[in-house]
Amino acid sequence: MLGEGFLGTAAPRYADLVLLLEIGMGLALLIGAVLARKRMFRAHARCQSAVVLVNLAIVLLVMVPSFHVNVSPNIPAKLGRAYYRLPTVHAALGSITEIGALYILLVAGTNLLPQRFRVTNYKLWMRTVLVLWWLVLILGLATYLRWYVPGVFRK
């Protein structure tokens, strides 16, 4: 996985794979939203739940270790540089979004949370998380370009 990537950039194979998986999952969330509009709620729930849980695994197994090694030792000293600023904002907003998505899974898909911790306005929460998710995805794409494509987002 540490060998050369397959997208023609300077990225290692695992980074190319994660990028494609994340784009695919972003598109899957949009398809899941369409399923909800078509009142196919069971398929909607399965689609969105799978994406949120697979993303959680990728974050914990790949992104957190990479951030710990490559970015966090340089915070806050080098936050003025896009190389560190982009993944930092991506990580901060991404953490909020993933936690929000997991909260929706708990509220909408289980009875684990007590009533006083449950929201009823599902649509607003889900749409907000979907918008945030795509914002985080774009930040992740920007990070990939800065890290692995020469000349992109210099300084």
Add this chain to the structure above:
Amino acid sequence: MPRRSVWLAGLATSVLTATLLLLAKPSVTANTAQSSTAEVSIDNFSFRPQTLTVAVGTAVTWTNRDDIPHTVVSDNGVFKSKARDTDEKFSYTFDQAGTYPYHCSIHPKMTGQIVVH
């Protein structure tokens, strides 16, 4: 000046000159050591020169001139740097002849090699 004083002055001058020459010897050695160094520049996602040929005992220094971090990692585990940011350096002295291919672990397409003879 008495003849004895002249003789003593001459002896003292010779001893002083010999002492200075002895003290000067290490600096000659240092110059020799300085000449057995070589540089590799890291710029725009590449190592320059990509292949560097050096003599045994040469210390090679990689300097990151790029605006993002890179590493210098031997393919066969001989040397390995941490991430070197802009203008940071990494050095390794090659004590054995051979060919040492290396790469950047963050950007595996970046490769180079040191040939030591």
